[in-house]
Amino acid sequence: MDVLEQMNNRESLTDFILNVVKIPRDDAEEITASFHPIELKEREFLLKEKVVSDDYLYLESGLMRIFLYDLNGEEITIDFFTENNIVFEITSFFNRVPSEAYIQAVTPCTGYRISYDELNAHFHNKPAFRDFGRAILVKEFIASQRRNYGMINRTAKERYQNLLATKPQIIQYAPLKYIASYLGVTDSTLSRLRKKV
Amino acid sequence: MDVLEQMNNRESLTDFILNVVKIPRDDAEEITASFHPIELKEREFLLKEKVVSDDYLYLESGLMRIFLYDLNGEEITIDFFTENNIVFEITSFFNRVPSEAYIQAVTPCTGYRISYDELNAHFHNKPAFRDFGRAILVKEFIASQRRNYGMINRTAKERYQNLLATKPQIIQYAPLKYIASYLGVTDSTLSRLRKKV
DNA sequence: AGTATTTCTTGCCTTTTGTCAAGTGATTCT
DNA sequence: AGAATCACTTGACAAAAGGCAAGAAATACT
Numbered sequence: 001m002d003v004l005e006q007m008n009n010r011e012s013l014t015d016f017i018l019n020v021v022k023i024p025r026d027d028a029e030e031i032t033a034s035f036h037p038i039e040l041k042e043r044e045f046l047l048k049e050k051v052v053s054d055d056y057l058y059l060e061s062g063l064m065r066i067f068l069y070d071l072n073g074e075e076i077t078i079d080f081f082t083e084n085n086i087v088f089e090i091t092s093f094f095n096r097v098p099s100e101a102y103i104q105a106v107t108p109c110t111g112y113r114i115s116y117d118e119l120n121a122h123f124h125n126k127p128a129f130r131d132f133g134r135a136i137l138v139k140e141f142i143a144s145q146r147r148n149y150g151m152i153n154r155t156a157k158e159r160y161q162n163l164l165a166t167k168p169q170i171i172q173y174a175p176l177k178y179i180a181s182y183l184g185v186t187d188s189t190l191s192r193l194r195k196k197v
Numbered sequence: 198m199d200v201l202e203q204m205n206n207r208e209s210l211t212d213f214i215l216n217v218v219k220i221p222r223d224d225a226e227e228i229t230a231s232f233h234p235i236e237l238k239e240r241e242f243l244l245k246e247k248v249v250s251d252d253y254l255y256l257e258s259g260l261m262r263i264f265l266y267d268l269n270g271e272e273i274t275i276d277f278f279t280e281n282n283i284v285f286e287i288t289s290f291f292n293r294v295p296s297e298a299y300i301q302a303v304t305p306c307t308g309y310r311i312s313y314d315e316l317n318a319h320f321h322n323k324p325a326f327r328d329f330g331r332a333i334l335v336k337e338f339i340a341s342q343r344r345n346y347g348m349i350n351r352t353a354k355e356r357y358q359n360l361l362a363t364k365p366q367i368i369q370y371a372p373l374k375y376i377a378s379y380l381g382v383t384d385s386t387l388s389r390l391r392k393k394v
Numbered sequence: 395a396g397t398a399t400t401t402c403t404t405g406c407c408t409t410t411t412g413t414c415a416a417g418t419g420a421t422t423c424t
Numbered sequence: 425a426g427a428a429t430c431a432c433t434t435g436a437c438a439a440a441a442g443g444c445a446a447g448a449a450a451t452a453c454t
Contacts, residue, residue: 070350076346076349076350078342078345078346090335090338090339090342091339091342094331094335095335123327123331124324124327127321130320130321130327133331134291134320134330134331134334137331137334137335137338138287138291138292138334140338141287141334141337141338141341142287142288144338144341144342144345145275145287145288145341147345148275148341148344148345148348149273149275151345151348151349151381152273152348152379152380152381153267153273153378153381155439155440155441156440156441157440175400175401175402176401176402176403177401177402181350182349183349184348184349184350185441185442186441186442186443187401187402187403188402188403188404188441188442188443188444189440189441189442190402191402191403191404192403192404192441195403195404352409352410352411353410353411354410372430372431372432373431373432374431374432382411382412383411383412383413384431384432384433385411385412385413385414385432385433385434386410386411386412388432388433388434389411389433389434392433392434
């Protein structure tokens with residue numbers, strides 16, 4: 001990867017930042033510069049259970065998921081992350097406690113990461129980073145609430161159709177069982193649903 | 198209400214802050230001092246649809262709910278707020294856009310509020326306030342995720358039992374129909390469930 | 395290429411939840 | 425107090441979703 005391509009890639013993060021918070025481009029570029037490139041192979045883990053997360057990741061390309069094991073030892077996919085989004089396990093990362101969840105690449109992924117200490121230092125020193133940090137928390141919080149609202153008071157079929165309409169990449173790249181637990185249905189039910197739709 | 202009682206009340210907010218973030222007591226008291234007392238009668242609204250929210254509220258006593266109308270014009274209670282928690286509609290408050298939701302007192306409520314401009318000024322000027330602000334966002338974000346996880350992959354009966362175990366005040370004070378839409382079931386189903394449990 | 399494993403589909407039957415409608419009980423309003 | 429409204433319960437039936445097991449299809453392994 002040559003220098004030009006490297007810069008091109010980084011621009012996607014700068015654009016993402018500018019989209020999330022109204023700050024001067026120079027400030028956005030400074031934030032971008034504090035991230036470090038990272039690549040993940042298919043099925044590789046960004047985070048495992050019992051480890052304190054130290055990755056705040058901008059996912060440039062690829063699909064990831066966060067999952068955990070329920071009381072019956074079943075894998076439950078809690079969320080998917082699509083490209084051009086921030087990926088982190090908030091409890092472990094911000095509260096500095098061991099994770100109960102795994103974050104895994106569903107497809108090969110590329111992106112840029114920053115550690116907790118780095119993020120925190122910038123958060124206190126740079127007003128623009130502060131605004132960015134808060135904007136991301138607000139954005140993801142809202143997304144989580146939306147997801148709540150979209151799951152409750154909807155049938156499995158409606159939930160599936162909604163996912164298909166809003167995040168088709170997930171349907172396309174993730175195996176059925178990941179999607180089933182994410183939607184809160186059994187594999188059989190999801191298999192039947194998608195035949196009908 | 199005399200001065201001593203006033204101070205006593207305020208102490209609950211200071212204690213709440215100290216519980217959420219590790220800062221010196223003096224800083225917590227300074228944050229507390231920037232809030233203003235507020236009271237709400239039963240069924241009174243803190244926020245209505247189409248208004249830009251300007252309340253970031255510490256709920257000292259009482260029970261509140263946030264709800265909206267779905268596509269069929271049905272009231273859906275999205276969340277309840279119990280005492281000793283922060284109450285706000287994140288989308289409207291932080292993004293300065295008209296609210297789609299209503300926030301209403303289910304029982305008489307008391308608490309302390311701060312406006313967006315006030316909060317924002319402190320967020321940028323006072324490091325302790327900054328940490329507090331972020332800690333609240335993180336805390337509430339985690340609560341939202343927990344709720345997601347607790348709703349999906351659980352039967353209505355399990356969801357009800359979980360609510361009963363974790364927030365009995367809600368079962369006690371909120372009418373059945375609020376709880377039903379919150380749990381994502383019909384009134385009839387909830388009525389049958391609670392007879393069994 | 396052939397075997398093993400995982401992933402997905404399908405059939406049969408059960409359980410859960412919803413729909414609609416009627417009825418009881420409680421609360422509010424004048 | 426009486427009427428009106430609201431909150432909750434219950435019954436009969438329908439629809440949605442799950443459990444289990446068998447088999448087909450795809451993928452991984454050697």
